[in-house]
Amino acid sequence: MIEVQNQMRILASDLIRQKRVDFIIGYEQGTLAHTSRPCIIDVRTSGPEVSEKLVWNSYCSNNLSVYLQKFFAPPVQGRKKDAAPPLRIGLIVKGCDLRSVLNLIREKQVPRENLILIGLPCTGMLDKKKMEINKDELDIEKNIQDSCLECRFSNVKGVDFEITGKTREVPGDLYEVVRLFEARTRKDRLAYFEKEISRCIRCNACRQACPSCYCRECFADQKDMKWLGSGTMSDTMIYHLIRIFHQAGRCAECDACFRACPEEIDLRTFTRKLAKDVEELFGFVTDFNRESIPPLSTFSSGDSDSFITEPEEGG
């Protein structure tokens, strides 16, 4: 990993020296143990030595693509004719981050030509919570984040610069957790959803950490035509149901929502279930293919409608 970090720093300093980027988004050392955190470096005002700040280790979990959209969002009054050209962003990406970036490109939120994507090999990120529980556990596999355990995209594709190295093997069962969830009765599943959601404090961290949640005005925040009330259980459930369903065919399963949640609500099972449904019903996976059309952006008369059921059925 230290070798990947060195190569990443050299690459970043070259990009800065050659003036090919205006910003570099990567990771830096955090203030707590076992913590790396996002950093956004304005390289127009700093020299190539700033790349020494960048780190790469098993704590680089944050999905950095969440910061991209604001660089390219049109201003409220519309873009002026003589406005400065859009910025060029150098972005450090793992497989999941890259798939989020591609989603933003597919959805025309971010112009590909303004990005310099630096792909790193990922062996899975460590879960601080698991590390706390498994105090004496030296087996790294036991402390890997759940999302990484089910990841089949640790080898990046289609980046501008790729630093190669060890990556994760594709796991045999991609949807183990979801299958367990699906095996439960409908009543049970609803009870589980309610139990998890009951801890929600409506801090919006799941939404804010998600690269796919970029709506300028979230339905949850709309005041003129108010969709949500002041935080009863029913309001909170609506918030989560809509947030989760908006992820259909868009979620890169990076688990940024789950990691951001202070209450550790199991958001993962629900988004993962959706990913499985989208894959099985529409044959779509948020993979490295930039040209594919996400299911929510298209339709065909042959689309599956097997998910439309009577409320009483299947209980």
Place this chain on the structure above:
Amino acid sequence: MKTGILTKPEIQELFSSMITKNGEESRIFVPATIEGRVILEEFSPEREIFYDFANFLRPPKGIFFPQREVLCSFEQERAVEVPPAAGRIIIFGIRPCDARSFLFLDKIFSAGSSGFADPYYLGRRENSVIISLSCIEPSEGCFCTSLGGGPGDESGSDIVAFDLGDRLLFEAHSAKGENFIEENTTEFRQPDAADQNAKKESLQAAFNAISRISTDGLVEKLDDDFSDSFWEEITATCLGCGVCTYLCPTCHCFDITDEKDRDGTGTRVRTWDSCQYPLFTMHASGHNPRAEKKQRMRQRIMHKFSYTPRTTGDVFCVGCGRCVRKCPVNLDIREVIRKINGE
């Protein structure tokens, strides 16, 4: 100062006997575990009090200032006030930092600084007894000693309890606390020199583990015209969620909304609000004076370290470290203060 010793099983018994005592009902909140999570939970005799934890994820402010509270209901022109819940509240096992936060919330919700006494908060708060539990193992990110607190600090506590392993040493620090020990005096035994030594040792170890920042002259430094670029720099990676404010024991901003049904009936509800949300300052015109996150973060820091020191005499931060530990991008308030200090 009244003191007393109880073993842990005796505490369990004491609280069991107090849920209903002399015709008075008490709601007792204690540390408990539910599915591996340590939370402040309402006590029942079957619920085992849990001691082996650093702090709760959530601050205790919600007991006196719930996240959602109905203030009144209405039907066409007629409003019916919903009175604050009555009954005694005993909070056992919160850490001294959180107990200290009640002193600050008291200033906000009592008539002192605002001229308006909040009956909902005060109705619960005035009928409460706070028994805090001294800190044995502070968490990473704790910095209470820099803000006037400490692992055995008594401010805000009626009683401070010190965990000495199999037993607890109780020390009363208010008339309410003295009464509590007095009322239950048959249960308590008097501490001896060994108990006092054990207390000192545990405090010193905890004290040494707590990180420090300097807040000297911070109010004046914040008066300096901090350029936008400073706030922009520190909030570059901020996601704009409400974790730091909702988990903060002293953050107290709220919103009041009327929720009306089609038939004209409805409720007036008070809910927590967060200065980190764009809607917090959104005007009806559509203009937002704090449209950007740098302005919102500046408000958060200024409110705690500049405005409240001026209006109430207190820095509205107890150094519990929740915002440090739970920020999804590790935006560390200690680091922000150090930067303001020019460190």
